[in-house]
Amino acid sequence: MSDHAIRNRLASxxxxxxxxxxxxxxxxxxxxxxxxxxxxxxxxxxxxxxAGRVEHVATVRNEIALDxxxxxxxxxxxxxxxxxxxxxxxxxxxLAIALGCLLVVALLGIxxxxxxxxxxxxxxxxxxxxxxxxxxxxxxxxxGLVLAxxxxxATALLGTILGAAGIVGLAVGFAVRDTIENYLASVMLxxxxxxxPNDHVRIEGHEGHVLRLTSRATILLSFDGxxxxxxxxxxxxxxxxxxxxxxxxxxxxxxxVNADADLRAAVADGLAxxxxxxxxxxxxxAEAWIDEVGESNVVLFFCGWVDQRHSHFGVAxxxxxxxxxxxxxxxxxxxxxxxxxLRLEGAEAAQxxxxxxxxxxxxxxxxxxxxxxxxxxxxRPEPVARKVEEERRAGDGPDLLDRAAPEE
Numbered sequence: 431m432s433d434h435a436i437r438n439r440l441a442s443x444x445x446x447x448x449x450x451x452x453x454x455x456x457x458x459x460x461x462x463x464x465x466x467x468x469x470x471x472x473x474x475x476x477x478x479x480x481a482g483r484v485e486h487v488a489t490v491r492n493e494i495a496l497d498x499x500x501x502x503x504x505x506x507x508x509x510x511x512x513x514x515x516x517x518x519x520x521x522x523x524x525l526a527i528a529l530g531c532l533l534v535v536a537l538l539g540i541x542x543x544x545x546x547x548x549x550x551x552x553x554x555x556x557x558x559x560x561x562x563x564x565x566x567x568x569x570x571x572x573x574g575l576v577l578a579x580x581x582x583x584a585t586a587l588l589g590t591i592l593g594a595a596g597i598v599g600l601a602v603g604f605a606v607r608d609t610i611e612n613y614l615a616s617v618m619l620x621x622x623x624x625x626x627p628n629d630h631v632r633i634e635g636h637e638g639h640v641l642r643l644t645s646r647a648t649i650l651l652s653f654d655g656x657x658x659x660x661x662x663x664x665x666x667x668x669x670x671x672x673x674x675x676x677x678x679x680x681x682x683x684x685x686x687v688n689a690d691a692d693l694r695a696a697v698a699d700g701l702a703x704x705x706x707x708x709x710x711x712x713x714x715x716a717e718a719w720i721d722e723v724g725e726s727n728v729v730l731f732f733c734g735w736v737d738q739r740h741s742h743f744g745v746a747x748x749x750x751x752x753x754x755x756x757x758x759x760x761x762x763x764x765x766x767x768x769x770x771x772l773r774l775e776g777a778e779a780a781q782x783x784x785x786x787x788x789x790x791x792x793x794x795x796x797x798x799x800x801x802x803x804x805x806x807x808x809x810r811p812e813p814v815a816r817k818v819e820e821e822r823r824a825g826d827g828p829d830l831l832d833r834a835a836p837e838e
Contacts, residue, residue, distance in 0.1 A: 437456070460488035460489075528582040631650070679743060682732065717733055
């Protein structure tokens with residue numbers, strides 16, 4: 431191939447390649463010299479590679495310079511922006527139709543989610559019903575988005591959008607894992623209803639009356655009048671003791687008597703006093719037995735059942751202890767104190783021992799106590815329960831508990 435043919439071949443190639451139209455070619459004895467200007471270093475390298483691939487080219491001298499002119503360097507970018515704007519203007523009618531379809535489908539989803547039926551019938555409570563409605567709106571919005579992208583001819587973007595949404599959702603899920611766990615636990619608790627408003631419960635060592643169940647935490651009103659917020663995730667996994675679910679509750683206590691006393695009689699007298707209390711239930715009956723032998727006494731165990739709907743449990747237990755104690759003292763049974771043995775040596779110790787007051791012998795009964803007074807009325811309302819009802823009537827904050835929902 432002659433030098434002239436090589437030059438013509440390269441000139442036609444450079445004219446056809448974008449960015450190389452201003453490159454000049456000179457060929458002498460198979461040596462190609464490239465001059466002129468380009469805008470990018472990559473264009474200069476491309477021109478050198480193209481010249482080297484032409485047949486019968488011995489070598490290439492690439493002397494192409496970079497054009498630093500601001501106007502020349504901005505022109506291609508401005509041309510591309512102009513092209514994109516022109517394409518956007520041409521796509522406006524189609525984009526308007528796609529956006530209209532998205533709005534129509536989204537509004538249709540909002541309208542369907544506001545139906546009373548079937549969401550109110552299939553949902554166990556209002557909270558889950560709200561979740562169903564949000565899910566319906568989301569499904570309709572996604573369907574409208576897919577339809578709009580299809581109309582605009584941008585269905586390829588759907589995979590990119592879904593992939594980006596998946597990555598973002600995974601990152602957000604790790605970041606707010608505890609919040610999501612509490613939210614899901616609140617859904618399960620609202621369905622299961624392990625407790626009702628104003629129930630007396632013990633959760634994770636916290637005891638009080640249930641004030642409300644929110645989407646994040648279970649709020650108790652403690653017996654000190656403080657609000658205790660327990661995360662729903664911890665409540666869902668915790669052992670819950672519900673003292674209100676069964677209105678009949680057993681109270682128990684221990685009393686010690688002298689080791690030399692008539693234990694059968696002591697048990698009988700204490701049990702008779704316990705069963706005679708007006709707030710004590712006959713079924714199940716009150717019971718008593720010898721619990722253990724202490725260092726200086728014998729411990730008796732007493733227990734009985736009360737109805738928490740009509741009796742204050744704490745006051746009832748206190749009255750039961752008082753009445754049984756007074757009954758034992760009235761029967762001549764001594765409730766001894768701990769005994770300590772002291773070893774004294776020498777004459778001074780003997781004189782001190784002789785001067786010390788004497789104590790009744792170990793099996794001697796105490797002098798009769800006065801007649802016990804009548805039991806105090808224990809039918810009084812629980813103040814914490816009253817405060818809970820007042821706060822609930824005030825409607826301060828959301829609540830997922832429903833008294834009409836089925837019990838777990």
